[in-house]
Amino acid sequence: MGGDHAPGCVIExxxxxVQRGGIQAEELLLVGQAAAIRxxxxxxxxxxxxxxxxxxxxxxxxxxATAIRTKKNSSIAVAMRAVQAxxxxxxxSAGNTGAVVAASSLVLGRLAGVARPGIAAPxxxxxxxxxxxxxxxxxxxxxxxxxxxxxxxxxxxYSRAAFGKDRPHVGLLNIGEEEGKGNELIQAxxxxxxxxxxxxxGFVEGQDIMGGExxxxxxxxxxxxxxxxxxxxxxAFVRExxxxxxxxxxxxxxxxxxxxxxxxxxxxxxxxxxxxLGVSAPVLIGHGRSRPHAIMNMLRAARMAVAKxxxxxxxxxLGQPAKESVx
Amino acid sequence: MGGDHAPGCVIExxxxxVQRGGIQAEELLLVGQAAAIRxxxxxxxxxxxxxxxxxxxxxxxxxxATAIRTKKNSSIAVAMRAVQAxxxxxxxSAGNTGAVVAASSLVLGRLAGVARPGIAAPxxxxxxxxxxxxxxxxxxxxxxxxxxxxxxxxxxxYSRAAFGKDRPHVGLLNIGEEEGKGNELIQAxxxxxxxxxxxxxGFVEGQDIMGGExxxxxxxxxxxxxxxxxxxxxxAFVRExxxxxxxxxxxxxxxxxxxxxxxxxxxxxxxxxxxxLGVSAPVLIGHGRSRPHAIMNMLRAARMAVAKxxxxxxxxxLGQPAKESVx
Numbered sequence: 091m092g093g094d095h096a097p098g099c100v101i102e103x104x105x106x107x108v109q110r111g112g113i114q115a116e117e118l119l120l121v122g123q124a125a126a127i128r129x130x131x132x133x134x135x136x137x138x139x140x141x142x143x144x145x146x147x148x149x150x151x152x153x154x155a156t157a158i159r160t161k162k163n164s165s166i167a168v169a170m171r172a173v174q175a176x177x178x179x180x181x182x183s184a185g186n187t188g189a190v191v192a193a194s195s196l197v198l199g200r201l202a203g204v205a206r207p208g209i210a211a212p213x214x215x216x217x218x219x220x221x222x223x224x225x226x227x228x229x230x231x232x233x234x235x236x237x238x239x240x241x242x243x244x245x246x247x248y249s250r251a252a253f254g255k256d257r258p259h260v261g262l263l264n265i266g267e268e269e270g271k272g273n274e275l276i277q278a279x280x281x282x283x284x285x286x287x288x289x290x291x292g293f294v295e296g297q298d299i300m301g302g303e304x305x306x307x308x309x310x311x312x313x314x315x316x317x318x319x320x321x322x323x324x325x326a327f328v329r330e331x332x333x334x335x336x337x338x339x340x341x342x343x344x345x346x347x348x349x350x351x352x353x354x355x356x357x358x359x360x361x362x363x364x365x366x367l368g369v370s371a372p373v374l375i376g377h378g379r380s381r382p383h384a385i386m387n388m389l390r391a392a393r394m395a396v397a398k399x400x401x402x403x404x405x406x407x408l409g410q411p412a413k414e415s416v417x
Numbered sequence: 418m419g420g421d422h423a424p425g426c427v428i429e430x431x432x433x434x435v436q437r438g439g440i441q442a443e444e445l446l447l448v449g450q451a452a453a454i455r456x457x458x459x460x461x462x463x464x465x466x467x468x469x470x471x472x473x474x475x476x477x478x479x480x481x482a483t484a485i486r487t488k489k490n491s492s493i494a495v496a497m498r499a500v501q502a503x504x505x506x507x508x509x510s511a512g513n514t515g516a517v518v519a520a521s522s523l524v525l526g527r528l529a530g531v532a533r534p535g536i537a538a539p540x541x542x543x544x545x546x547x548x549x550x551x552x553x554x555x556x557x558x559x560x561x562x563x564x565x566x567x568x569x570x571x572x573x574x575y576s577r578a579a580f581g582k583d584r585p586h587v588g589l590l591n592i593g594e595e596e597g598k599g600n601e602l603i604q605a606x607x608x609x610x611x612x613x614x615x616x617x618x619g620f621v622e623g624q625d626i627m628g629g630e631x632x633x634x635x636x637x638x639x640x641x642x643x644x645x646x647x648x649x650x651x652x653a654f655v656r657e658x659x660x661x662x663x664x665x666x667x668x669x670x671x672x673x674x675x676x677x678x679x680x681x682x683x684x685x686x687x688x689x690x691x692x693x694l695g696v697s698a699p700v701l702i703g704h705g706r707s708r709p710h711a712i713m714n715m716l717r718a719a720r721m722a723v724a725k726x727x728x729x730x731x732x733x734x735l736g737q738p739a740k741e742s743v744x
Contacts, residue, residue, distance in 0.1 A: 151595055188593075216654060228592055231600045265555055265642040266515075268478055273558045273639055296646030300654045309643075312600055315592040316640050317647040319623030324648050324683075327543060327627045328655050331682055335675035341668055348662035349676075355658055356651075 091122040091147045091165040092185020094378045098130060100184065103385020105134040111386045113393060115139050119178045121169035123147070142177075144168035150378050154188025158196060166190055170197040173371045180392035182363065184376035184385065191229045194369040201401065203408035206230045207368035208241045208311070209375060210248055211318055212361040217302025220253040221361055224263075224299065224307045228315035229366060235278040238262075238308050239286055244367040244404050245306040246288060251398040252362075252391065258305035261294030263313065268293075275310065283308070325356050359384030362391030367404060372396060418449040418474045418492040419512020421705045425457060427511065430712020432461040438713045440720060442466050446505045448496035450474070469504075471495035477705055481515025485523060493517055497524040500698050507719035509690065511703035511712065518556050521696040528728065530735035533557045534695035535568045535638070536702060537575055538645055539688040544629025547580040548688055551590075551626065551634045555642035556693060562605040565589075565635050566613055571694040571731050572633040573615060578725040579689075579718065585632035588621030590640065595620075602637065610635070652683050686711035689718030694731060699723055 091097055104120060107113040115138035120127060124143035131139055144165040148157040161167060166185055170193045172178045181198075183190050191207065200207060209229045212221035225245040230237060242260050249258040262280055264272040271293065272280070283290045291304060296317060299307050309317070332349065341349070354360065359381060363374040372395035374388045395401070418424055431447060434440040442465035447454060451470035458466055471492040475484040488494060493512055497520045499505045508525075510517050518534065527534060536556045539548035552572040557564060569587050576585040589607055591599040598620065599607070610617045618631060623644060626634050636644070659676065668676070681687065686708060690701040699722035701715045722728070 153595070153597065214654075216657065231592065263643060265558065265639055265646075268480070270480065296643045296648075297650030297653070299647065300650050312592055313640050313643050316590060316623045316636075316644055319592075320626065320644040320648055321623075321651050323624030323627050324651050325655070326624070327541075328652070328679070328683065330543065331679035332659075332676055335679045336672070339669070339671045339675040341672045342666070344666045345663070345668045345672060348666040349659055352655070352658035352662045356655065 091144070092183040093376065093380050094150065095381070096184065097122050097127050099380065099382055100385055101127065101130045101134055101136070102382035103380070104139065104389065105136055106382045107386040107389040108136065111390050113389055117393070118389070119169075119172060121172065122165040142168060142172060148186045148189045150186050152186060152189065154186060154192045157186065157189045158192045164189075166193050167197065170194065174198055179396045180372035180374070182374045182376070182385075182388045182392050184378060184380035184388075187228065187375055190373065190375050191366060194366055194373050198369045198371050198373070201368055201370055201405050201408065203405070204244075204368035205234075205240060206237045207366050208237070208244065209314075209364050210241075210245045210367050211314070211364040212252070213299060213321070214355045214360075215300050215302040219302050220255065220305075222299055222302070222304055222307055223249050223253075224309065224314055224318070225367065226309065226311040226314050227318050227364065228311050230311040233275065233310040235275065235282050238279045238310070239282045240368070240408065242283055242286065242288055242290070242306060242308045243407050245308070247403045247407050248365060248367060248400055249305045251400045251403065252394060253305070255305045257289045259303065260288050260290045260306045260308065261292065261304035262290075263299070263307050263309035264293035264295065266293065267295060279308070322358075325353070329353055359387060361387065363388035365391070365395065365400075371401060418471070419510040420703065420707050421477065422708070423511065424449050424454050426707065426709055427712055428454065428457045428461055428463070429709035430707070431466065431716065432463055433709045434713040434716040435463065438717050440716055444720070445716070446496075446499060448499065449492040469495060469499060475513045475516045477513050479513060479516065481513060481519045484513065484516045485519045491516075493520050494524065497521065501525055506723045507699035507701070509701045509703070509712075509715045509719050511705060511707035511715075514555065514702055517700065517702050518693060521693055521700050525696045525698050525700070528695055528697055528732050528735065530732070531571075531695035532561075532567060533564045534693050535564070535571065536691050537568075537572045537694050538641070538691040539579070540627060540648070541682045541687075542627050542629040546629050547582065547632075549626055549629070549631055549634055550576050550580075551636065551641055551645070552694065553636065553638040553641050554645050554691065555638050557638040560602065560637040562602065562609055565606045565637070566609045567695070567735065569610055569613065569615055569617070569633060569635045570734050572635070574730045574734050575692060575694060575727060576632045578727045578730065579721060580632070582632045584616045586630065587615050587617045587633040587635065588619065588631035589617075590626070590634050590636035591620035591622065593620065594622060606635070649685075652680070656680055686714060688714065690715035692718070692722065692727075698728060
């Protein structure tokens with residue numbers, strides 16, 4: 091039920107994942123208002139999907155904490171409980187991000203040793219060496235230095251599992267590259283990262299996130315959220331400018347396709363959503379505007395995280411012996 | 418001597434300003450290593466320009482505080498003293514931003530009533546209603562709520578003078594638009610802005626800065642610097658992607674020009690640099706990569722700020738009766 095185009099778009103994404111994404115319909119558990127979803131499943135040939143009824147819906151603009159407290163039968167809460175109960179191994183949603191984060195902590199629980207879960211957003215890079223993971227992009231707007239070091243460790247594990255980086259190169263977002271730059275938080279994190287068991291490369295400035303030198307960029311949640319949204323706005327702005335230009339001076343079909351392909355690299359939908367790292371099962375958070383292609387890629391990312399046991403790797407990396415949840 | 422292409426590029430910019438920017442050569446006072454600059458002035462027909470020798474140069478990566486303390490005869494320090502002494506009415510540089518900010522406070526001094534100067538960056542907007550001024554983009558990385566309210570007031574005055582906005586619409590950058598979103602700093606600033614004599618419109622998210630709804634967007638200096646640099650990096654990334662696409666599928670000259678024109682709207686060079694607001698004379702800070710066209714536009718912005726007496730308007734807005742400097 092989550093996202094601006096739910097539930098139709100989510101179901102189309104599930105169908106796409108089965109047709110083209112290598113996912114079996116039997117692997118899918120869809121949670122939402124059954125009466126609305128059932129006919130859509132039939133028309134998409136998804137009869138093998140398990141459907142779980144959840145009568146309530148958390149709106150995209152609802153306060154997260156209140157929504158999770160009061161709507162015990164929202165699709166987010168019910169799906170999260172299904173994961174906690176072992177009926178599913180991972181959670182995917184294009185719904186209210188705050189509510190997903192809150193439900194993850196409340197229902198799944200944080201991994202032992204994790205102080206704060208963080209949202210890791212994969213962004214495209216110039217080098218073609220795969221996405222750079224930016225963490226945190228909005229789960230935690232009161233970041234302490236130790237939280238940010240944990241983000242570096244967790245995102246390194248994710249980069250390894252999801253993007254095949256053997257030794258992820260970690261940078262710390264700052265407003266200059268020279269030693270001494272930045273505020274007290276940045277200085278404290280910098281010292282901790284230098285001492286941590288990481289391939290830490292120091293400060294990175296915003297213009298270099300997409301340069302391909304870094305596989306992981308750590309930042310405070312407010313900053314990460316702001317830069318992600320600015321990037322989104324700017325991408326849309328440039329696309330509009332070029333579309334206006336093309337309206338006056340129409341390009342050949344080949345040129346138009348080439349430009350479209352150039353913009354495709356920027357598309358969030360290509361990267362399988364943003365994982366919430368640090369909770370006891372894979373949680374993938376998608377853009378509210380997610381289209382079927384994005385939903386498919388989120389389902390694939392969730393499956394990859396389960397197959398590669400990213401959660402267990404994070405747990406081991408953070409130095410805890412057993413998989414247990416701390417709430 | 419400031420910027421990646423100085424002094425040649427700065428002198429070319431001065432020449433361009435005289436040829437095409439409506440600036441008289443007699444109005445210009447160029448400060449730098451006279452032996453290097455003099456021959457360039459002659460070859461650009463700038464014999465009417467006043468040349469002031471400054472033997473030292475602050476490097477682009479030098480620590481600002483140290484540079485200003487130790488290099489009393491750098492072009493930044495000498496030019497700033499020329500403004501303070503009344504030999505010039507405004508300061509323009511594409512040099513070390515930190516050093517310009519430090520020298521502005523030390524030599525010119527803050528305007529009475531101003532707690533912290535802030536850098537205001539004009540960014541393009543979709544609506545065609547003129548740039549949106551984002552403040553602060555890096556002068557102050559320890560922003561307090563009262564600093565940010567002053568930024569809103571100062572940037573409103575700049576928006577009025579530079580871009581003709583009668584009643585600038587002010588937004589506060591946040592990670593959501595709903596009441597209650599954001600951290601404690603944002604909540605405190607929000608309350609103060611609601612009570613301030615401003616046309617305050619509430620929270621704005623990163624993707625909406627370029628939407629045209631807001632004329633001024635206030636943010637903390639670290640965040641503002643980060644979003645500006647991310648925007649720069651993304652703009653370059655998209656441009657590269659499209660250039661690569663065009664290398665394979667060459668567009669017609671008309672289409673190529675149309676795309677170039679679309680990117681021109683994004684170009685920092687169009688907006689005349691970023692003013693440092695809150696010091697006792699107009700100070701325009703340019704990108705280190707400033708080309709002659711950008712230098713010309715900075716000179717024009719400086720002249721506009723003098724002609725419209727932006728400094729006096731800011732002083733009056735902040736409630737101080739007389740123009741005096743507080744260091």
